Amino acid sequence: MMRASPLRRRLVAALLLVVFAIGSVLLWNDGRVDWSDLAINLFAAACGLLVLHYRWRRQERRAMTPRKLKDIFS
Structure with a gap:
């Protein structure tokens, strides 16, 4: 599943608002x-x-990244 980049998400939200x-x-x-x-x-x-x-921003900080997964499971 592809997720929108943080910048794209904010630009689309700003444009719509x-x-x-x-x-x-x-x-x-x-x-x-x-x-x-x-x-x-x-x-x-x-x-x-x-x-x-x-x-x-709070959700992005908590999100699991490949680096976080590697640190947890290695």
Whole structure:
């Protein structure tokens, strides 16, 4: 099973969060950009990305790597 690299995972998450932040502003304001709503949504997206980053970083540290397996079973 192939896993996404950490950088690719974070880039995809950032792209999706920004697209949905902008899209929701355009959807709710009939295609007009309301800069205050956009700023709030982008701030929320940045906070979400920060939470995901630290969560994924913690999981990546615990993950078994070939080197860890070799150290354990040798």
